[in-house]
Amino acid sequence: MLDIEKKELMIQTLKNKVNKQLLYYLDVCARCAICRDACHQYKVTRDPKYIPAYRAELIRRLYKKYFSVLGKLFPKIYEAKDIDDEFLLSELYQVTYACTGCRRCMYYCPFSIDTLHILSVAKAILLSAGMENQILRELSDAAIMKGENIELFKDIFVTMLKESEPEIREKIKDKNAQIPIDKKNADVLYVALSGMHSILPAAIIFDKAKINWTLSMFEAANYGYFLGDSQKAKTIADRIVSEAKRLNVKEVIITECGHAYRVMNFFYEAWTGQKPPFKVSALIDSISRYIKDGLIEVNKNPSSEIVTYHDPCQVGRNGGFFEEPRYVINAITDNFRELTPNRTKSWCCGGGGGLVAIPEMDEFRIKTGEIKANQIKETEARIIISPCENCRLQLDSLNEKYGMDIKVKSMMEFVAENLKV
Amino acid sequence: MNMDPFSFIVAILVYVAVIVFVAGMTFKIIVWAKSPRMKINLGIYPKPRNGFVRFFRIIRDSFIFPQTLEVDRWMWVFAMLFHAALFVALFGHFRLVREFTFVSNVIGQDNLNTLGAVGGGTMGIIMLIALGYYLFRRFASPYKDISVPEDFILIILLAGIVGLGDHMRFFGAVHTEDYREYFQSIMRFKPAFNEALAQSQTRWVLSWHVLFVNLFVIYFPFSKLVHLIGTFFANKVRSE
Numbered sequence: 001m002l003d004i005e006k007k008e009l010m011i012q013t014l015k016n017k018v019n020k021q022l023l024y025y026l027d028v029c030a031r032c033a034i035c036r037d038a039c040h041q042y043k044v045t046r047d048p049k050y051i052p053a054y055r056a057e058l059i060r061r062l063y064k065k066y067f068s069v070l071g072k073l074f075p076k077i078y079e080a081k082d083i084d085d086e087f088l089l090s091e092l093y094q095v096t097y098a099c100t101g102c103r104r105c106m107y108y109c110p111f112s113i114d115t116l117h118i119l120s121v122a123k124a125i126l127l128s129a130g131m132e133n134q135i136l137r138e139l140s141d142a143a144i145m146k147g148e149n150i151e152l153f154k155d156i157f158v159t160m161l162k163e164s165e166p167e168i169r170e171k172i173k174d175k176n177a178q179i180p181i182d183k184k185n186a187d188v189l190y191v192a193l194s195g196m197h198s199i200l201p202a203a204i205i206f207d208k209a210k211i212n213w214t215l216s217m218f219e220a221a222n223y224g225y226f227l228g229d230s231q232k233a234k235t236i237a238d239r240i241v242s243e244a245k246r247l248n249v250k251e252v253i254i255t256e257c258g259h260a261y262r263v264m265n266f267f268y269e270a271w272t273g274q275k276p277p278f279k280v281s282a283l284i285d286s287i288s289r290y291i292k293d294g295l296i297e298v299n300k301n302p303s304s305e306i307v308t309y310h311d312p313c314q315v316g317r318n319g320g321f322f323e324e325p326r327y328v329i330n331a332i333t334d335n336f337r338e339l340t341p342n343r344t345k346s347w348c349c350g351g352g353g354g355l356v357a358i359p360e361m362d363e364f365r366i367k368t369g370e371i372k373a374n375q376i377k378e379t380e381a382r383i384i385i386s387p388c389e390n391c392r393l394q395l396d397s398l399n400e401k402y403g404m405d406i407k408v409k410s411m412m413e414f415v416a417e418n419l420k421v
Numbered sequence: 422m423n424m425d426p427f428s429f430i431v432a433i434l435v436y437v438a439v440i441v442f443v444a445g446m447t448f449k450i451i452v453w454a455k456s457p458r459m460k461i462n463l464g465i466y467p468k469p470r471n472g473f474v475r476f477f478r479i480i481r482d483s484f485i486f487p488q489t490l491e492v493d494r495w496m497w498v499f500a501m502l503f504h505a506a507l508f509v510a511l512f513g514h515f516r517l518v519r520e521f522t523f524v525s526n527v528i529g530q531d532n533l534n535t536l537g538a539v540g541g542g543t544m545g546i547i548m549l550i551a552l553g554y555y556l557f558r559r560f561a562s563p564y565k566d567i568s569v570p571e572d573f574i575l576i577i578l579l580a581g582i583v584g585l586g587d588h589m590r591f592f593g594a595v596h597t598e599d600y601r602e603y604f605q606s607i608m609r610f611k612p613a614f615n616e617a618l619a620q621s622q623t624r625w626v627l628s629w630h631v632l633f634v635n636l637f638v639i640y641f642p643f644s645k646l647v648h649l650i651g652t653f654f655a656n657k658v659r660s661e
Contacts, residue, residue, distance in 0.1 A: 021655075022456075023452065023453055027453075027645070027648075033567055037493065042563075051563060069643070109489075111648060112465075112655050112656045266462075317465055318465070318466065320468070322467065
């Protein structure tokens with residue numbers, strides 16, 4: 001049993017999260033469960049608690065209990081539950097932090113119910129009860145800590161970058177090429193992930209395209225968003241926003257990371273009430289523009305290896321980039337083969353929502369990635385490209401587990417390899 | 422006034438039902454309208470190019486929801502059948518408000534009566550079959566795991582309404598004109614049976630039919646059936 005004060009706080013949290021969208025979703029769901037087979041987690045596990053409608057139903061049961069007249073009078077009709085119902089809370093925790101946020105269920109729902117939106121409310125309630133996912137919390141706190149103590153990290157970071165510069169110079173045959181950092185009045189601030197794999201290929205492309213760019217000292221990933229803590233998420237995003245303001249850049253390019261682009265382009269406005277004061281772009285969009293505008297040129301790859309593309313949910317269905325990545329791939333290879341289904345109907349790889357960062361979810365996410373693995377096998381592709389770090393980590397796991405014999409690449413890596421110099 | 426106490430109470434309950442329905446739906450819409458709107462648009466891509474396309478998509482997604490067909494064919498088929506039959510049957514009931522003279526003038530009164538009998542009967546059977554599908558689907562796993570009593574209450578109420586309606590359509594010896602007189606007596610706030618209804622056992626079927634409709638209409642604004650209106654708003658969010 002939770003104490004009264006905590007219970008009140010949870011009810012208040014639910015109340016604060018009520019908006020138009022949430023009410024539509026809570027009021028109209030017919031529990032037809034058409035969404036069941038839209039969800040890869042239900043389709044693989046056959047466990048009813050992973051049906052999107054059931055996940056939403058848990059929040060509906062709380063809502064009915066406290067905010068609906070009939071739900072208060074006749075809770076049994078709606079199976080309305082107390083907010084400190086232990087079984088409900090434990091199920092809520094499981095299904096909420098298991099959700100990858102792919103929103104495939106929303107695509108197939110006749111009412112277009114956004115289960116992810118409902119589960120963001122679930123996360124807020126769990127947070128107010130101190131029941132949030134601990135790994136995601138620690139990762140969020142670490143990111144905030146880094147933001148507050150950036151001077152401690154800077155020297156190591158700069159050393160790491162300097163060591164990589166010769167590689168760029170050799171690759172694009174330009175002895176002045178570098179990875180600029182802290183450069184005032186640059187046109188572009190590039191926000192990468194931690195690790196050179198997301199910095200080096202992008203640097204090669206920017207330097208070849210002669211972009212006046214600078215590298216952010218922070219990584220694009222936002223574990224506060226996965227945690228569902230909008231305060232922490234905002235603080236983490238603010239590190240980049242204030243860096244961009246300080247350096248007076250015109251455009252912030254977010255690396256190939258599904259949620260990071262959405263955080264900067266959509267959610268930052270939701271959390272702060274204002275749009276960031278610069279243009280936000282996704283790296284795949286920028287790369288396709290550079291090729292179209294002739295800033296960089298790519299070689300047609302002579303290899304006959306089949307290349308396929310996985311639409312990350314946050315980049316495609318939820319981010320709006322379907323044709324840009326295909327344009328780039330088709331510029332490099334004649335052997336592109338689509339996964340079926342693709343684009344808006346793309347299956348989630350199973351690694352989204354921060355799942356790849358949570359060790360206790362490893363078995364579950366690899367198991368529920370089965371659909372994606374089968375899709376990829378059908379194409380007989382040897383290379384799969386996906387512009388999302390979580391997807392790539394998951395695809396690597398699937399490659400190992402399901403023996404797909406495939407190379408997982410980011411778009412920038414694929415482009416940098418095939419760059420005309 | 423020729424009415425037994427039960428039928429009289431049921432007729433009076435019609436007024437209560439209309440008031441509760443109108444007040445309940447108004448309340449619901451006010452609550453929706455007064456709630457804050459999320460600041461950002463979180464629709465699904467690709468998004469409509471302009472307002473015209475968006476409007477078209479909201480209508481398409483609300484009435485046909487084609488994407489559902491791909492993931493659950495039978496549910497889509499039965500949902501379509503049920504809602505279409507419901508719409509046609511409901512439309513047919515307007516003959517009780519005023520005879521469709523614009524139809525009888527063209528095809529003749531006898532043909533209109535035949536059309537009503539065959540059309541209404543078919544719709545009634547389709548609805549009953551669809552409700553049977555809805556109900557038995559809920560008994561099966563995994564649907565039973567996510568069903569709550571509300572779902573069964575609504576199916577039972579609807580099955581009562583449709584079943585009794587079908588009974589009148591197929592077994593009743595009462596004609597449309599007599600039902601029209603009954604309906605209009607309620608509209609004039611003077612509920613009464615005419616001779617034909619008062620003499621017939623069908624009046625019991627009629628009163629039970631109306632009782633189920635009353636209960637259904639009273640429960641409507643407090644149930645998931647508000648999707649009648651909510652679907653347009655929710656589908657709008659998808660396209661924004």
